[in-house]
Amino acid sequence: MKNIKKGPILIFIIGLLIIGGIAYISPNIIHASSKSFQLGKLIGQNIANENAEKIVMKVNNISVTQSELENLKVILQIENPNKQITDTEVESQIIAFNALYHESKIRGLEATKEDAKEYAKYMKQSLTDPVNAPDNSELILEYIDGTGQSVDQFFEKSTNAYQKMLSIANLRKSVYDEVANNLPEQIETNEKLLLQEEAFNKIKETVAKGAIVEHL
Amino acid sequence: MQFAYNNLLKKYLLLILIIGIISLFFPAPTFAADSFTSKSKTASFIYNATGFPFSVQAVCYVGVYGGFYGHTLQIDEYDVSGAIVNAGSYLISMNMIHSNSKIYTGSTQKATYYNSDLTYFDILVPSNWQEWGDYGLKNPCNLFLNTTDTCQSVVSAWWRSDDAFPTEWTPTYTHIFWNGSWVN
Numbered sequence: 001m002k003n004i005k006k007g008p009i010l011i012f013i014i015g016l017l018i019i020g021g022i023a024y025i026s027p028n029i030i031h032a033s034s035k036s037f038q039l040g041k042l043i044g045q046n047i048a049n050e051n052a053e054k055i056v057m058k059v060n061n062i063s064v065t066q067s068e069l070e071n072l073k074v075i076l077q078i079e080n081p082n083k084q085i086t087d088t089e090v091e092s093q094i095i096a097f098n099a100l101y102h103e104s105k106i107r108g109l110e111a112t113k114e115d116a117k118e119y120a121k122y123m124k125q126s127l128t129d130p131v132n133a134p135d136n137s138e139l140i141l142e143y144i145d146g147t148g149q150s151v152d153q154f155f156e157k158s159t160n161a162y163q164k165m166l167s168i169a170n171l172r173k174s175v176y177d178e179v180a181n182n183l184p185e186q187i188e189t190n191e192k193l194l195l196q197e198e199a200f201n202k203i204k205e206t207v208a209k210g211a212i213v214e215h216l
Numbered sequence: 217m218q219f220a221y222n223n224l225l226k227k228y229l230l231l232i233l234i235i236g237i238i239s240l241f242f243p244a245p246t247f248a249a250d251s252f253t254s255k256s257k258t259a260s261f262i263y264n265a266t267g268f269p270f271s272v273q274a275v276c277y278v279g280v281y282g283g284f285y286g287h288t289l290q291i292d293e294y295d296v297s298g299a300i301v302n303a304g305s306y307l308i309s310m311n312m313i314h315s316n317s318k319i320y321t322g323s324t325q326k327a328t329y330y331n332s333d334l335t336y337f338d339i340l341v342p343s344n345w346q347e348w349g350d351y352g353l354k355n356p357c358n359l360f361l362n363t364t365d366t367c368q369s370v371v372s373a374w375w376r377s378d379d380a381f382p383t384e385w386t387p388t389y390t391h392i393f394w395n396g397s398w399v400n
Contacts (some may be wrong), residue, residue: 062322070267075264075381120268126258139260140269164265165265165266165270169307173306
């Protein structure tokens with residue numbers, strides 16, 4: 001019987017195992033290190049906080065929870081890594097957002113709970129739809145994964161958020177339509193868009209400035 | 217007399233046959249003037265103020281205008297435009313800008329048009345699309361393409377919003393035309 005050297009064979013097998021292991025683990029490492037996963041992780045930590053649902057302020061009597069403020073802060077911070085996002089900046093954005101929602105209610109443009117549920121259902125289905133999924137659905141799925149929730153769990157508590165988002169969308173559309181109706185037909189698209197944005201931003205500024213804010 | 221007539225008929229038949237064979241190698245141009253096509257893409261973003269996602273759909277139009285000169289397609293005008301809409305409509309302020317267009321025949325790049333190369337023009341967008349884009353026209357572009365090649369117009373758009381994560385998105389659309397017809 002020939003004396004086979006076991007050393008090189010053993011090294012070869014170990015090498016194969018290392019390469020195979022790296023190939024197996026690397027997609028998970030990339031996934032876990034993605035910006036959207038990291039964002040989701042930070043959001044997940046905020047949601048898991050025992051004070052997450054604590055109402056910390058009211059804007060025109062609309063409650064704002066601690067996690068809403070903290071979530072916005074982490075999103076802004078991850079988008080602006082070279083800038084320190086202050087609490088004042090976060091607060092002013094939350095005030096403007098809720099003041100716009102309040103304004104949509106005053107103008108009778110509030111989206112219904114059913115609209116919000118329908119939109120949440122559409123978003124949930126579209127993310128996992130093999131044919132109609134958005135091009136970057138992976139980004140959202142990584143984000144949801146980062147929060148430590150399943151897709152179903154993530155969308156379970158989304159109704160209030162979607163109701164506010166869709167109401168503001170209704171308000172924006174109403175303002176844009178109003179501006180367009182008062183412009184001559186031959187106006188250039190870009191100019192029209194600029195005027196529409198200006199009108200909406202003016203309303204945003206006014207309602208944010210006039211909002212009644214209570215810190216609790 | 218009959219012999220002469222048969223000979224003439226044979227000559228004509230031969231001529232028709234030759235023309236028929238030639239036409240196989242030089243197919244009739246099918247490219248119509250005012251020919252444009254569109255493609256759309258959907259992406260999801262996270263709304264900053266709530267942390268919940270929403271969808272955006274962006275459409276890109278490309279128009280090629282020109283004519284055939286023998287075996288060559290001469291493109292005199294090239295236009296590109298964009299429109300962007302989201303399923304929830306008007307959730308955020310959006311704007312899609314043309315970044316650049318690259319025209320290829322096969323793998324050979326024939327021309328690149330940047331936004332600065334294009335002059336503004338307006339285009340009719342179907343009424344169900346909200347217009348958001350910057351539109352541009354390159355004229356003259358004097359682009360000569362072999363009609364037997366597969367030609368591609370690759371358009372990069374650019375989207376930005378301060379209200380969403382990620383704030384930027386650069387969809388790329390590949391419009392393909394061959395022998396003057398869009399293959400999209």
